[in-house]
Structure formats: structure tokens, C-alpha cells
Amino acid sequence: xxxxxxxxxxxxxxxxxxxxxxxxxxxxxxxxxxxxxxxxxxxxxxxxxxxxxxxxxxxxxxxxxxxxxxxxxxxxxxxxxxxxxxxxxxxxxxxxxxxxxxxxxxxxxxxxxxxxxxxxxxxxxxxxxxxxxxxxxxxxxxxxxxxxxxxxxxxxxxxxxxxxxxxxxxxxxxxxxxxxxxxxxxxxxxxxxxxxxxxxxxxxxxxxxxxxxxxxxxxxxxxxxxxxxxxxxxxxxxxxxxxxxxxxxxxxxxxxxxxxxxxxxxxxxxx
Numbered sequence: 001x002x003x004x005x006x007x008x009x010x011x012x013x014x015x016x017x018x019x020x021x022x023x024x025x026x027x028x029x030x031x032x033x034x035x036x037x038x039x040x041x042x043x044x045x046x047x048x049x050x051x052x053x054x055x056x057x058x059x060x061x062x063x064x065x066x067x068x069x070x071x072x073x074x075x076x077x078x079x080x081x082x083x084x085x086x087x088x089x090x091x092x093x094x095x096x097x098x099x100x101x102x103x104x105x106x107x108x109x110x111x112x113x114x115x116x117x118x119x120x121x122x123x124x125x126x127x128x129x130x131x132x133x134x135x136x137x138x139x140x141x142x143x144x145x146x147x148x149x150x151x152x153x154x155x156x157x158x159x160x161x162x163x164x165x166x167x168x169x170x171x172x173x174x175x176x177x178x179x180x181x182x183x184x185x186x187x188x189x190x191x192x193x194x195x196x197x198x199x200x201x202x203x204x205x206x207x208x209x210x211x212x213x214x215x216x217x218x219x220x221x222x223x224x225x226x227x228x229x230x231x232x233x234x235x236x237x238x239x240x241x242x243x244x245x246x247x248x249x250x251x252x253x254x255x256x257x258x259x260x261x262x263x264x265x266x267x268x269x270x271x
Contacts, residue, residue: 065247068194215267
């Protein structure tokens with residue numbers, strides 16, 4: 001048999017083999033998709049049978065956030081203070097892992113639990129008609145990106161956003177007096193790069209819904225409707241200054257707001 005003809009036969013066999021393998025993969029994916037859809041529908045019926053109504057569109061398709069760990073970075077804290085105070089700063093170690101940085105434009109104090117307090121002299125960060133944008137510019141100096149939660153005549157409260165995901169409880173308050181930002185305080189622990197903790201795993205969406213229902217019941221509450229589910233993180237600091245970012249669902253219901261830990265499956269009322 002001529003080599004050219006034999007080569008064509010071999011190529012045809014390889015093509016047919018690849019098509020068969022592709023067909024198996026597609027078939028498996030379709031089967032997984034159907035099973036996923038059926039499981040979601042069964043879980044929604046389970047909730048409905050127990051008096052909890054939820055629109056299927058409200059429920060996330062998957063739980064993608066991973067547990068993250070963040071180590072305290074003293075060098076970055078000092079760099080953030082210099083950006084905020086627009087120049088070189090002096091450092092004062094105040095004991096108990098508390099560090100204060102200061103110059104003629106103000107001071108910034110960082111604590112090991114992630115809280116901080118910054119005080120600026122008048123005029124360092126002027127505030128005009130767009131107070132939100134002007135305050136956000138000051139926050140940007142300390143690498144804080146957030147969304148506005150609350151605004152009064154003298155203060156604005158922002159919630160921390162990391163990689164477009166909210167960090168529940170990581171709020172910062174900006175005080176405005178005499179036409180400029182005078183004080184920034186709150187919790188802001190992410191001044192270094194978080195690292196994913198691959199040793200911890202999240203539960204599935206159906207399991208999360210069932211755990212949520214059981215957790216609310218264990219709290220003695222009766223939930224009849226789920227209005228919104230927002231994925232995000234809760235942060236907890238150790239005495240050493242490191243922080244764990246735990247993925248959660250913040251669930252808004254007809255009786256209140258709850259937070260479901262999507263690794264442990266535990267539920268608590270939102271603070």
C-alpha cells in the first residue's frame with residue numbers, strides 16, 4: 001500500500017478518535033449541566049415546601065470565592081501613610097503592634113487588628129460639591145476602594161471592595177470639616193496582596209441553601225422569602241496581624257439580613 005494512502009488512513013483514524021472523545025466530553029458536560037439544573041430546582045422546591053419563596057434568578061450559579069489570607073505589611077503601611085500625607089513621614093512605635101506615622105500635614109496610626117486612624121490638617125484634601133469623589137480620592141491614597149453606604153452633613157461611610165467583591169464589615173468613615181477631609185477611621189487590613197488558601201473548600205450552592213434554612217431556624221427566626229444573595233467576604237484578624245478573608249453569602253430576607261459562611265455552612269445575623 002502506498003505510503004500516502006496509509007498516511008491518509010492514519011489521519012482519518014486520528015480524526016475519528018478525536019471526534020469520539022469530543023463527543024464524550026460534550027455528553028458528560030450536558031449530563032452535568034442537567035444534573036446541576038435538576039439539583040437547583042429540587043432545592044428551590046425544598047425551600048418552597050418549607051414556606052421559603054425565592055426567585056431562581058436570585059441564587060448564584062456557583063460559589064467561586066476562595067478563602068484568602070493576608071499578612072500585615074509594615075512597609076506598605078508606611079508607604080500608604082506617605083501617600084496620604086503627601087511626603088516623607090516620621091515613625092513612632094507606640095507598643096502593642098501600634099505604629100504612628102506623621103509629618104506637618106497630619107498623622108496615620110495603624111493597629112494590628114486592621115483598624116486605623118488618620119487625621120489631616122485643613123486644606124490637605126479639599127472637599128467641593130462632589131464630596132463622594134473628593135473623599136474617595138483621599139481613600140485612594142491608602143489603597144482603599146469602596147462604595148458609599150451612608151452620607152450625612154459631616155461624614156461619609158464607605159464599604160471596602162476588593163476585586164469587585166464587597167468586604168462586609170470593612171467600613172471606613174471619612175469626616176469632613178472646614179471644607180476638607182479632617183479624619184479617616186475604620187477597618188482596612190488589605191495593604192498587601194491576599195493569597196488563596198487552597199486547603200479550605202467551599203460547599204455547593206444547594207448545600208448552602210439548605211444550611212441557610214437550617215441556620216435561620218436554629219437562630220429562632222422564621223424566614224418566608226429570600227430577596228437577595230450577595231457574595232462577599234468576612235474578615236477576621238489574628239493577634240499576629242494576619243487576616244483571614246472568609247467567603248460568605250449576605251442574604252437579605254423578609255425578616256432581616258444574614259451571613260452564611262460558604263466554607264463551614266454556619267449562619268449568623270449580619271451586624
